[in-house]
Each structure stands twice: as C-alpha cells, then as structure tokens.
Amino acid sequence: MATTDAISLSPKIKRHKQYTLVIPLDLHGDRVLLGYKLRGFGQGKYNGYGGKVEPNETVIAAAVRELHEESGLLVEEPAMIQRGVLLLETVADDTSPILEIHVFTVETWEGTETATDEMTPHWFSLSKSLTAPTKSTPVSGSIPPSFLSTSSAAEAGGVEESQPHPGGPHDLPVIPYFQMWEESRVWLPHLLRHVSSSEEGRGGVGGNLISPEPSPPAATAASDGDRNETENKGKKYFIHHVQFIGGTDMDAVDGGEYSVWHGMGPRRLDWVDELPIGEWEGRKSFKTYP
Numbered sequence: 189m190a191t192t193d194a195i196s197l198s199p200k201i202k203r204h205k206q207y208t209l210v211i212p213l214d215l216h217g218d219r220v221l222l223g224y225k226l227r228g229f230g231q232g233k234y235n236g237y238g239g240k241v242e243p244n245e246t247v248i249a250a251a252v253r254e255l256h257e258e259s260g261l262l263v264e265e266p267a268m269i270q271r272g273v274l275l276l277e278t279v280a281d282d283t284s285p286i287l288e289i290h291v292f293t294v295e296t297w298e299g300t301e302t303a304t305d306e307m308t309p310h311w312f313s314l315s316k317s318l319t320a321p322t323k324s325t326p327v328s329g330s331i332p333p334s335f336l337s338t339s340s341a342a343e344a345g346g347v348e349e350s351q352p353h354p355g356g357p358h359d360l361p362v363i364p365y366f367q368m369w370e371e372s373r374v375w376l377p378h379l380l381r382h383v384s385s386s387e388e389g390r391g392g393v394g395g396n397l398i399s400p401e402p403s404p405p406a407a408t409a410a411s412d413g414d415r416n417e418t419e420n421k422g423k424k425y426f427i428h429h430v431q432f433i434g435g436t437d438m439d440a441v442d443g444g445e446y447s448v449w450h451g452m453g454p455r456r457l458d459w460v461d462e463l464p465i466g467e468w469e470g471r472k473s474f475k476t477y478p
C-alpha cells in the first residue's frame with residue numbers, strides 16, 4: 189500500500205516527451221498482438237506499437253502512423269480506443285523528461301501484421317494473460333527460442349510472418365511480461381481484464397473462451413491498485429504514474445545494462461472517468477507537473 193501512496197511526481201519543471209503505444213486486440217480470436225523490438229529504445233523487449241509524437245501532430249495521428257509504420261496495420265483514427273496514459277519519471281537522472289505514453293487498443297484494422305526492421309509481430313493469448321506471472325511462473329514454452337534473441341528474418345532482410353499456432357488460439361503463449369518494460373506487468377493485466385470484463389458484458393471474448401476474472405496474487409494486489417478493482421468498474425481510463433530509481437535489468441537480452449528507466453520505485457495506478465487528453469495534447473515542452 190505504501191507504494192501507491194508514496195508517489196508524488198517531481199514538482200520541478202520537467203519536459204514531457206509524448207509517445208504512443210497501440211495494442212491490437214483480436215477479441216474473437218482471444219489474441220493480443222505485440223511486437224518484439226529489434227532496434228532502438230526498448231530493443232529486445234516485447235511491447236505494443238508506437239513511438240514519438242512529432243511536432244504539430246496529434247497524439248491519435250501519431251498512434252495511427254506508428255502502428256502502420258511498425259506493423260503494417262492500417263486503422264482510421266476513430267478506431268483507436270484510448271485506454272490510458274503512462275507517466276514515467278526517472279529520479280536517477282534529473283535531466284530526463286517525463287515520458288507521457290498514450291495507450292490505445294484497436295480491434296479492427298486493414299492489412300496483415302508484418303515484420304518490419306523495427307518490430308517482429310507475435311500473437312499471445314488474451315485470456316491466459318489476465319494476471320502478470322510472478323518470476324517463478326514459467327512463461328509458456330510455446331514461444332519459439334528464436335523469438336528470444338535479436339536475430340530475426342527482418343535483420344536478415346526478409347519479412348517474417350507471425351508464427352502460426354496449429355492448435356488455434358488455445359495454444360498461444362502467455363504474454364512474456366518479464367520481457368517487457370518493467371511497469372507493463374502492472375498496467376497491462378489491468379487493461380486486459382478491463383477489456384475482457386467489458387466484452388463479457390457484450391457477449392464475451394472469443395465466444396466463451398474467457399475464464400472467470402482471476403484473483404490476482406494478494407501481494408501485488410494491494411500495492412498495484414487491484415484493491416480498487418471493484419470500485420474502478422465502469423471507469424474508462426487508467427493513469428499509471430511510476431518513478432524509476434535506475435538499475436540493471438538482469439532479464440534483458442542485452443545482458444542487463446544499467447538504465448535510468450529501470451528499478452520501479454513508487455507508483456500508483458488510478459482509473460478515471462475522463463482523461464484530460466485536451467490538456468495533454470499541447471504538452472510537449474516544459475510544463476509543471478501536476
């Protein structure tokens with residue numbers, strides 16, 4: 189509980205750097221699409237699709253553009269469902285901006301997911317990924333070993349289709365939360381449960397594939413906002429504030445270099461009725477937070 193109450197983002201004037209993050213969901217197929225990042229910021233991690241919001245670009249336009257550039261999927265702006273915002277701050281480096289990452293899901297698109305020189309697409313099971321595994325929970329063995337290295341068909345100059353899973357959606361692996369950005373294991377299961385429970389009300393994800401909402405492990409529940417899950421029902425957006433203290437990611441494919449964006453410190457996850465997107469749209473430079 190202390191972790192959720194302790195945070196206060198820097199009262200100093202800090203630059204906000206805006207990013208987008210889009211997670212394609214195939215609800216009827218009970219699948220979530222993530223990309224394995226081959227280069228740049230977050231190399232060697234799985235993540236949604238996104239990037240920096242360019243000057244004079246809206247957040248939603250950037251989300252559409254980055255999704256297309258990195259995955260080949262084409263969506264219209266109205267199909268982007270805004271789900272929340274990550275406000276990530278590092279206290280390990282006073283000069284780093286606050287990363288303001290706008291999170292969207294999409295459920296309809298044109299085109300087929302395609303490997304690019306930046307991301308390789310991989311489908312994961314939605315219903316099996318509603319709780320973040322603990323460190324000791326084995327990640328499903330069905331992730332091909334080649335996915336765990338930075339070598340890929342894209343690097344070799346080819347285009348790699350996502351791997352077929354002959355047995356269908358039931359065979360898809362759990363999201364490899366420990367190969368994602370550290371705070372993803374907090375907010376992503378929340379988001380997936382939120383989407384799944386809203387879908388259940390509308391007839392269910394993947395027909396009747398969805399299992400009953402699981403109880404998260406008690407230890408993480410109190411500290412990561414799950415205690416409010418019942419009262420959060422009906423609220424549409426999450427805001428996840430995290431401070432990083434800096435550290436070495438021992439799970440990283442690159443062998444664990446020190447990063448100021450590692451070492452999750454104080455954090456809180458709130459669900460809200462409204463997201464002040466208008467307020468955030470113009471916040472690309474120095475502003476006082478909050």
Ligand SMILES: Nc1[nH]c(=O)nc2c1ncn2[C@H]1C[C@H](O)[C@@H](COP(=O)(O)OP(=O)(O)OP(=O)(O)O)O1
Nearest residue numbers: 207208209228229230237238239240276289369372
């Ligand atoms: N801690 C974090 N948690 C998270 O979930 N996503 C993060 C994250 N830190 C960064 N990201 C995301 C935001 C964005 O989608 C992506 C980083 O974007 P990039 O640096 O690849 O931007 P661009 O695609 O604009 O870059 P270039 O193509 O290199 O110009 O990683």
